[in-house]
Amino acid sequence: MTDKATLTIGDKSYDLPILKGSTGPDVLDIRKVYAESDHFTFDPGFTSTASCESKITYIDGDAGVLLHRGYPIDQLAEKSSFLEVCYLLLNGELPKADEFAKFEHNITYHTMLHAQFDRFFEGFRRDAHPMAVMTGAVGALSAFYSDSINVDDPREREISAHRLIAKMPTIAARAYKYTVGQPFVSPRNDLSYSENFLRMCFAVPAEDWKPNPVLTRAMDRIFILHADHEQNASTSTVRLAGSSGAHPFACIAAGIACLWGPSHGGANQEALEMLETIGSVDNIKDYVQGVKDRKYKLMGFGHRVYKNFDPRAKVMQKTAHEVLGQLGHNNDPLLNVAQELEKVALNDPYFVDRKLYPNIDFYSGITLRAMGFPTNMFTVLFALARTVGWISQWKEMFEDPTRKIGRPRQLYTGATHRDYVPVESR
Numbered sequence: 135m136t137d138k139a140t141l142t143i144g145d146k147s148y149d150l151p152i153l154k155g156s157t158g159p160d161v162l163d164i165r166k167v168y169a170e171s172d173h174f175t176f177d178p179g180f181t182s183t184a185s186c187e188s189k190i191t192y193i194d195g196d197a198g199v200l201l202h203r204g205y206p207i208d209q210l211a212e213k214s215s216f217l218e219v220c221y222l223l224l225n226g227e228l229p230k231a232d233e234f235a236k237f238e239h240n241i242t243y244h245t246m247l248h249a250q251f252d253r254f255f256e257g258f259r260r261d262a263h264p265m266a267v268m269t270g271a272v273g274a275l276s277a278f279y280s281d282s283i284n285v286d287d288p289r290e291r292e293i294s295a296h297r298l299i300a301k302m303p304t305i306a307a308r309a310y311k312y313t314v315g316q317p318f319v320s321p322r323n324d325l326s327y328s329e330n331f332l333r334m335c336f337a338v339p340a341e342d343w344k345p346n347p348v349l350t351r352a353m354d355r356i357f358i359l360h361a362d363h364e365q366n367a368s369t370s371t372v373r374l375a376g377s378s379g380a381h382p383f384a385c386i387a388a389g390i391a392c393l394w395g396p397s398h399g400g401a402n403q404e405a406l407e408m409l410e411t412i413g414s415v416d417n418i419k420d421y422v423q424g425v426k427d428r429k430y431k432l433m434g435f436g437h438r439v440y441k442n443f444d445p446r447a448k449v450m451q452k453t454a455h456e457v458l459g460q461l462g463h464n465n466d467p468l469l470n471v472a473q474e475l476e477k478v479a480l481n482d483p484y485f486v487d488r489k490l491y492p493n494i495d496f497y498s499g500i501t502l503r504a505m506g507f508p509t510n511m512f513t514v515l516f517a518l519a520r521t522v523g524w525i526s527q528w529k530e531m532f533e534d535p536t537r538k539i540g541r542p543r544q545l546y547t548g549a550t551h552r553d554y555v556p557v558e559s560r
């Protein structure tokens with residue numbers, strides 16, 4: 135089996151070592167190509183480029199497989215908890231009972247925010263998009279927790295990771311409460327992670343808040359499904375920001391900003407708004423024709439890596455049915471539209487030929503809306519869950535002794551040298 139490839143340019147040949155992973159495609163090591171051949175490689179959307187070595191998440195897009203540290207996402211969604219998945223992503227192994235108890239205690243006792251931080255939200259208009267609030271608030275954390283931003287100290291890196299995982303629900307719930315004009319609700323140490331979050335979002339002083347175990351389980355499962363996803367756009371943003379030595383609060387704020395895009399994490403809001411635009415099963419045919427006429431994309435469909443079903447979408451669909459059933463919304467018209475739209479798309483050559491399947495964002499919006507979240511909170515929930523993936527990938531990068539600052543080059547097609555021309559001569 136050859137362990138190298140040969141690149142030939144003109145009359146010169148260059149050896150490219152082939153590096154093998156534990157599974158998935160091998161990679162051509164091109165790190166010396168420019169130095170040896172004076173040529174750059176060119177891959178603007180990184181469709182054929184591995185940006186790093188990682189042990190955290192593996193995706194087989196053709197087989198519709200997603201593994202976190204080797205464990206299949208459907209097993210984790212069914213049998214694990216979000217906090218246990220956080221431990222797994224951060225540390226590489228499922229925790230023993232005492233390890234988990236210590237981790238859970240650390241997270242539970244970091245959920246509060248500095249009292250002064252609550253005033254930070256008052257700088258925003260009440261009608262601000264919660265993702266704008268999240269981007270600003272998380273970026274501001276370093277102004278309140280500057281005792282854990284020395285990125286070269288493993289202990290400070292661990293404290294920042296725990297603080298981010300613990301405080302994101304509190305910040306996200308505040309972003310929601312602020313925009314609906316309700317008082318902030320403080321975290322409670324006697325509640326589980328997801329129960330605590332739902333209470334901070336939906337409890338009001340006027341009455342006692344009653345937990346709903348089905349909704350709590352659904353929330354926890356939704357967080358698990360969104361926890362990490364290899365080198366997606368926002369994770370790559372976090373890694374690139376971190377490669378300069380930027381502290382984790384700044385890097386996670388950069389990841390949140392990237393996730394907000396409609397092609398990425400913003401798609402869950404767009405997908406639900408698309409279903410609302412379609413409105414009824416009768417309108418699906420015309421809407422799909424608009425997609426084929428390239429007027430707009432089918433939001434919640436397609437994926438750079440999955441050319442088969444997104445395994446998370448299947449679990450998301452099952453969760454949607456459970457939640458809607460629990461809430462007595464079995465005949466939610468949007469669920470009927472979504473199911474019929476999926477059936478139409480999966481049988482239409484336009485989508486089949488392009489290998490477009492539902493992704494995680496297709497069913498998440500219906501579920502979250504039924505749970506009481508407004509559409510502008512959907513990407514906030516994605517960011518809350520993805521924080522553990524971002525910080526795990528950031529931590530892995532910092533533990534890599536070969537870490538270098540990310541600095542891509544370009545194919546320059548602009549003006550070549552020319553001298554300045556005074557305005558009177560132009």
Ligand code: SDX
Binds near residue numbers: 433495
């Ligand atoms: C997430 O990367 C990750 O892992 C992301 C994520 C994560 O967990 O981090 O999984 C989360 O971002 C999921 C994706 C959410 N985005 C959407 O649902 C938005 C709609 N989807 C598209 O924007 C698109 O599918 C992307 C951005 C997700 C992927 O785009 P690619 O890989 O760059 O594919 P492409 O644009 O090259 O499309 C290939 C073809 C094109 O047709 P042709 O021009 O070749 O004829 O498929 C078409 C596209 O026009 N196409 C779609 C489509 N997605 C691609 N046509 C209609 N509807 C769509 N949704």
